[in-house]
Amino acid sequence: EVQLLDSGGDLKHPGGSLRLSCEASGFTFSSYAMIWVRQAPGEGLEWVSGISESGTSTYYANSVKGRFTISRDNYKNTLSLQLNSLRSEDTAVYYCARRVPTYWAFDYWGQGTLVTVSS
Amino acid sequence: QSVLTQPPSASATPGQRVTFSCSGGSSNIGSYSVTWYQQLPRTAPKLLIYNSNQRPSGVPDRFSGSKSGTSASLAISGLQSEDEADYYCAAWDDRVNGVIFGGGTKLTVL
Numbered sequence: 001e002v003q004l005l006d007s008g009g010d011l012k013h014p015g016g017s018l019r020l021s022c023e024a025s026g027f028t029f030s031s032y033a034m035i036w037v038r039q040a041p042g043e044g045l046e047w048v049s050g051i052s053e054s055g056t057s058t059y060y061a062n063s064v065k066g067r068f069t070i071s072r073d074n075y076k077n078t079l080s081l082q083l084n085s086l087r088s089e090d091t092a093v094y095y096c097a098r099r100v101p102t103y104w105a106f107d108y109w110g111q112g113t114l115v116t117v118s119s
Numbered sequence: 120q121s122v123l124t125q126p127p128s129a130s131a132t133p134g135q136r137v138t139f140s141c142s143g144g145s146s147n148i149g150s151y152s153v154t155w156y157q158q159l160p161r162t163a164p165k166l167l168i169y170n171s172n173q174r175p176s177g178v179p180d181r182f183s184g185s186k187s188g189t190s191a192s193l194a195i196s197g198l199q200s201e202d203e204a205d206y207y208c209a210a211w212d213d214r215v216n217g218v219i220f221g222g223g224t225k226l227t228v229l
Contacts (some may be wrong), residue, residue: 035218037164044205044207044220044221044222044223045156045158045164045207045209045219045220045223046220046221047217047219050217050218059216059217060217061214061215061217064221095164097164097165100166100169100175103152103162103169103170104151104152104154104209104210104211104218105152105154105169105170105209106154106164106166106167107166107169107175109163109164109165110163111163112163
């Protein structure tokens with residue numbers, strides 16, 4: 001059974017840092033590109049970042065470029081998102097998800113982890 | 120403000136057919152396939168349609184998708200109470216070099 005387990009969410013002050021993790025199981029992690037999507041309270045979905053199967057290609061939304069870094073460890077089956085220079089508008093539930101090969105579609109999602117940025 | 124435009128709400132009664140629209144442009148829907156997600160309250164999104172009209176295994180054939188030009192639509196036939204959820208369209212966009220989502224349509228089953 002494919003499972004994605006998000007963790008690492010916390011309450012941080014503006015300007016702070018945080019590292020989110022997504023532990024994958026039930027599939028060959030190194031064969032799939034992965035992404036992070038976030039959802040602010042009461043709002044819609046926003047794509048944050050993506051990474052290729054090997055980790056050599058990464059993609060970022062303009063809103064997080066230069067502040068967030070996506071990475072993966074294919075030996076530990078783990079996807080990570082380093083969040084720096086946090087702003088109040090980064091407050092959201094962050095989901096990791098698996099990309100359907102060939103398509104920009106995401107077939108399995110983590111349960112989400114809440115990041116709150118507030119003074 | 121989303122680049123993909125969806126009506127904020129829709130309503131229908133059980134058994135009816137309901138259709139959701141998603142309007143974009145040449146840099147997204149006009150050039151790439153569309154994906155649809157269902158999000159039940161307080162849960163993660165679920166993939167409903169990919170490649171504009173393909174259903175993943177396990178998604179009932181009551182759900183169907185289509186695309187024409189720079190617009191797409193999702194249809195649900197034989198509406199059920201458990202279909203009450205938020206529905207999002209998404210597509211790759213060349214201008215932002217990333218995936219963009221519509222603002223979502225909240226479906227109420229009366």
